[in-house]
Amino acid sequence: MARAAPFRVQILPVVLLAMGSVFALMEPRFVSAENLTNVARQLSVLAILACGQLFAIVSGGIDLSPGSIIGLVSVVSTLMIVEHGIAPGIAAGVGMGGLLGVVNGAMVAGLRIPPMIATLGMLYFARGAAFALTGGMPVERVPQAFALLGKGSVGPLPVPAVIAGAVFLASHVVLARLRIGRYILAVGAGEESARLAGIPTRFCKAAAYVLAGFLAGLAGVVLSARMGSGQPAIGEGLEFESIAAAVLGGAKLGGGEGRVLGTVFGVLFLALLGNGLNLVRVSSFTQMLVIGAVLIVAIVADRLRQGWR
Amino acid sequence: MAVRGGARLWGLPLVALLLCLVFGLMDPRFASLSNAQNILRQSSILLVVALAQTFVILSGGLDLSIGSVIGVANVLGAMVAVAHGFLPGVLTMLAVGAACGAVNGGLVALFRVSPLIVTLGMLSLARGAALIITDGMTVGGLPKTFVALGWETLGPIPVIAILAAAGFLFGWVLLGRTVAGRYWYHIGGNEEAARLSGVPVRHYKLLAFLMSGALAGLAALLHTARSASGHPLAGVGLELSSIAASVLGGISLRGGEGRPVGVLFGVLIFAILGNGLTLLGFSSYLQLMIMGAIFIAAVWLDLRSQPPA
8 A cells, every 4th residue: 555656657647648738739629628528528437437446446356347237227217217206216326336236245245256256247137137127228208307417517517527526536535534445455455464453354345345336326327317318238348447447547456556546547548548539530449449559558568667676 | 286076067067957957848949959959059159268268267367358359350350251262261260369369468478467457458459450440340241151150060960069169179188188288277276386386387378368369269260150241349248258157167267276178068058048048038138137146146156165265
């Protein structure tokens, strides 16, 4: 925990600035207020998810299920909204995410099933449930007021970005300031020594997955609000993107290391890269290739730098 | 080296047999020859992919890129086959698969970076490449030989299943009967111990990824044969279902434990379940949920039946 952040995290702000300047030179619209608000709106779902993934990773595990949880939450929350109104719908969506997080946590901490397997099972289960609930159809006729949560603004700031900012702040407080956060990091760094030091390791591990599930629920609600409907298929692949963001931001797979600030940079990097490439008209296909290459280069550069020391 | 025997080895065939019995009693169509051929056809691709995954997991890694590698091998091979004929096309698929595997393995072995991140990068990179090459379109007009491979039978057995069986036999011999196989088990079981006892660890890690890539190339061939075209989205999601099938078959994610025969039954159980549930009229959505739940339950039961480490 006390160790310096990995090389890639130290230089990420510099890389972000350089990348931003290049895009701004190539396409002036990149730095327009309109575009930046757009980016803020787009990155918010990934930002919320990446914080949840960070908790799972620093606890020594991984969460493969958030993409599917988003699909199920999207369907559950919009169905509830159509039936009972907006507030119950949002509560049901976030609650469903938290509940699935509890199940993940119980499997990992209680039954001691390896995290990758438990959350892989959940990936299939939640996606199947999302489709089964609606027979594969989207949930339409969602009231306009709900869409405000995704499309509205507070002053100059998009509502989803405000939510993402609050999540970043809260996650930082939990991970770096509260006892539970330090315990989760300690469990990830070494479960046996954490147990011997009197830390309730099982509770801490479970808590990491509950937080991850809860945040996936929140992300699912925000994404549904942006789309203005409930979609059982959304979120697919976001599990991988959230892992990429957290790891680019310095979270160590295997646990024990990771900061919310790094994750913020990781999310910003992925979002600005995607947006900038879009603006200079690089196809989405090429973007996939670039992002894959960047991920590999980042981790290799990190290792090379360690080798040189 | 420790090969897990006992409950798992008897349990898996027993479960497969039990499933057959139940489905056979509930639906007379299940026990027909044409349905058995169907099950074989359906399981061939997953068998080869799961075996590819097994090579990497046994040697202590994990490959998230298999599905995307199948995609890029599939479209490149299909294009070569359209231009130059069947055999060059097949060789291209195998070579592209092996090359992607070599890149994964080279980075993992040379820089000692996390296989999860490297192959996550490759997942995005290879899929992007497949989409760029084809501009997102399907490659059609393949030589008739591919279609024959996908749909002809040799006696009662589908040709595609024979190809998969050949691939399986190759992997089984390599893992169970050669020095290389023992090295892989050794490295996955305890890398440091393997190094100290003189195993060229880096060399064999690279080789495991190379084998995995070549088998992904074979899977691309089977996919091309079944769909009679090259599709840039071929293999999406197979990275996760291959992990599920190998783990169900008793391959430990920690590496160094499990047998290829187990993987065979893991794949068969998934195929029989999918086939039987479809015959009984379960929607594909419910099947996803059931399989997710069964997967977790199976792993949990297996972990419980083992003496604590």
